[in-house]
Amino acid sequence: xARGIIGxxxxxxQLFDHDGNMIPVTIISAEPNTVLQVKTKAGKDGYTxxxxxxxxxxxxLLNRPQLGVFKAAGVEPRRTIAEFRLTDAEAAVLKMGDTMxxxxxxxxxxxxxxxxxxxxxxAGVMKRHHFKGAKEYTxxxxxxxxxxxxxxxxxxxxRVFKGKRMCGHMGVDRVTAINVRVVAIDTENNLLVxxxxxxxxxxxxxxVLEQPPRLKKKG
Numbered sequence: 001x002a003r004g005i006i007g008x009x010x011x012x013x014q015l016f017d018h019d020g021n022m023i024p025v026t027i028i029s030a031e032p033n034t035v036l037q038v039k040t041k042a043g044k045d046g047y048t049x050x051x052x053x054x055x056x057x058x059x060x061l062l063n064r065p066q067l068g069v070f071k072a073a074g075v076e077p078r079r080t081i082a083e084f085r086l087t088d089a090e091a092a093v094l095k096m097g098d099t100m101x102x103x104x105x106x107x108x109x110x111x112x113x114x115x116x117x118x119x120x121x122x123a124g125v126m127k128r129h130h131f132k133g134a135k136e137y138t139x140x141x142x143x144x145x146x147x148x149x150x151x152x153x154x155x156x157x158x159r160v161f162k163g164k165r166m167c168g169h170m171g172v173d174r175v176t177a178i179n180v181r182v183v184a185i186d187t188e189n190n191l192l193v194x195x196x197x198x199x200x201x202x203x204x205x206x207x208v209l210e211q212p213p214r215l216k217k218k219g
Contacts, residue, residue: 004084004209005033005100006054007192009115011202015183015193025183028192028208030054032099036073036081038091048091052100053078054205073097080205102185102192105210113177115199115206123170124148131165175199179211 007030015023033052039045057079059067070077073096086094105111125131125148134145148167152160177198184193192208200206 003086003090003100003104004082004207005030005102005104006052006080006082007206007208008055009198009200009202009204009206010191012197023183024196026194026196026198028194028198028206029190030102030192030208031190032101034073034075034078035094035096035098035100036069036075036078037096038094039083040091041088047085048088049083049085050091050094051081051083053081055079082207084207084209101187102190103187105182105185105192105208107182107185109182110179110211111182111194112209112211113180113194113198113206114209115175115177115204117171117173117175117199118201119172120170122168124167125165128167128170129165 007028010027010029012024012026015025017023031054033054035050036053037051039047039049039051041048053070053075055078057077059077062077067077075097120127124146126133126146131148134141134147134149137145148165151164151166152158177196180198181195182192183195185191186193194208198206
């Protein structure tokens with residue numbers, strides 16, 4: 001099972017290690033997340049997880065059922081809510097109203113980061129799927145250099161299969177970056193410094209997950 005927190009992507013910068021090598025990093029602002037609910041296998045949900053809340057929001061922007069969730073937990077309304085799976089032992093030490101911050105991670109460790117990729121609008125097959133384009137630029141070829149070519153069959157089956165790579169809306173997808181190294185942790189300012197790039201744009205909401213332990217192969 002994976003522990004995690006909700007954060008906001010601040011942007012990218014660079015650091016230098018002890019050998020003078022430049023390291024590109026991404027800064028995540030992860031103010032302490034508030035525990036809204038702890039779910040257990042023995043409860044009505046049938047699985048073990050924790051529901052966390054992050055960010056601030058005006059209460060007038062929420063409806064009564066949403067406000068009731070925060071009132072039951074005894075916390076101020078939050079903008080973002082997410083659920084993370086836990087083990088029974090990890091869930092046993094949590095209760096509503098507790099907070100979780102960047103201190104749950106360790107420097108040098110590996111995490112998975114889940115975010116929403118940048119929107120690119122309507123894109124063609126060369127940009128969206130990295131098609132090569134038309135090989136022939138002569139012999140009467142007109143306005144067809146960046147097209148995808150044939151998309152279907154003849155008499156049988158006489159249709160285009162689902163999932164055919166074509167032009168269309170690009171981006172705004174749920175993307176997971178795995179094996180991201182934790183370069184540094186700033187508990188005073190609630191900052192998490194991760195190596196390399198992660199999905200999303202500036203101020204985008206991301207979920208930082210602790211990598212679950214790998215299962216050992218039998219034999």
